[in-house]
Amino acid sequence: MELFSLKDKTAVVTGSLGLIGKEHCRALSEAGANVIAADLDADKCGEFALTLLTESMGISLDVTSPESVNGLRDKVIQKFGHIDILVNNAAINDMFEDPKAASEQSKFENYPLELWQKSIDVNLTGVFLCSQIIGNVMSVQKKGSIINIASTYGITAPDQSLYKKVDGTQSFYKPPAYSATKGAVIMFTKYLAAYWGSNGVRVNTLTPGGVENSQDEFFIRKYSAKTILGRMAKPSDYKGALIFLASDASSYMTGANLVVDGGWTAW
Template identity: 45%
Template sequence: MSELFDLSGKTAFVTGAAGILGHGFCRVLAEHGAAVALVDLDEQRLSAVADAIRSDVAGADLLPVVCDVTDEESVKAAVDRTVSHFGGIDVLHSNAAGKSRDIKAFFADFEDYDAQTWREIMSINIDGMFLVAKAVGRQMIAQKRGGSVIMTSSVYGVVAPDPRIYEGSEYMGVRIGSPAVYSASKAAVIGLARYLSAYWGPHGIRVNVLTPGGVESGQNDTFRANYASRIPLGRMAERSDMYGALIYLASDASGYVTGQNLVVDGGLTAW
């Protein structure tokens, strides 16, 4: 069975590689034998992530690639560079997402939400998914050897946020909630993945969604306690809780799985 999870000889293209979850996603893919293109807009953080993985994983075969997922030409150039370097792409983990450059605008009340902020988030969270899937999917079809596409959504693309969780809660010193644009964009990711699973099925390309619940990433104690009280397992997720699900979806272990949404939420959506 262990051979089913082996990614040796495969290349993974991971967007959002320098983000909250991206570093660990790239590391665990490398640990399981994949060559990894680390794709992100922040060149400095991307370089630091690549260096950290190389120090943790002996022989890690990594390619940092600077890319703006909202720009079609930038995405095409990133795919071309990856294919030129590694010879192809077998796994796409479309993981890039954004919160807006103005954190207060991102967490504004719905009635006061700025349309430009809405468009900014949508351009990353769903337009970027579309552009990356289009470019990588074209490459996978040309290779004629199938592939695995994994898109990161959120539990709030499945259910509405509970406002009680956010009473007294802060993120980086700012009062927080969960804006409608986040839920709408993450729900759209699930819809896009299901469409593509049927559309690309004849090419042997599997398309699935990895949906994390709330992950600890700088929230205050009040938020963590409020959130944990709504979880059957009694805690927020740690980043490492997502890694097994990713390797399952990326590898031959899920060879007959497509069009599915794998929710890793500690049981939140069971209630």
């Protein structure tokens, strides 16, 4: 198991307070890494970091702000002296608070420029900035692993009929910015892998499928039926893949996209 060990490694996880982000942090810590749980709320990051097994820190981070990313890098270097793993996990997945208006607001024809721009800022520019500022520490160290979290919707288009209720009305449309930004993350990964390969920095994408999280029963049923393994993911289903990409177990892998989706994209 030495190959999968992350002992004495320092790992930064963005969006660490989210549904899957917390599991990424737990996985890295269970494999031995000291984890920097980074998200918008400093207090909650601090509280969550205390629950991890290894010496970990919670640091507030806005991935869209160069000052914020620089500040995080400086704090981590001051405490640990090196950064070995970066998980670019923070992302916006538009939620439409008012269920009555959601269908109209999320329609492509009506989708607001502000929401498009916000997703580009967080899902894409955030990945760029964290890779540039934190990844550069790895490039100077001549070793590191960057893992960019995409989505099956960055590979295949959303099937909007999944969001149609039993009575035939559309609950909402999966918005265009999510697919566009996740597709871009997969290509950005390849760009950076090629650029930093000779500096010992590996860059890979992890593509998760949908996680079950109290969605409407009709949605869970339809989604599961479209998945080869017949179910949605559990938040912990990505832990093994993340440890693999972060560790020397994947030492000959870069520029790749590890798709962990219960077979969603295979048929």
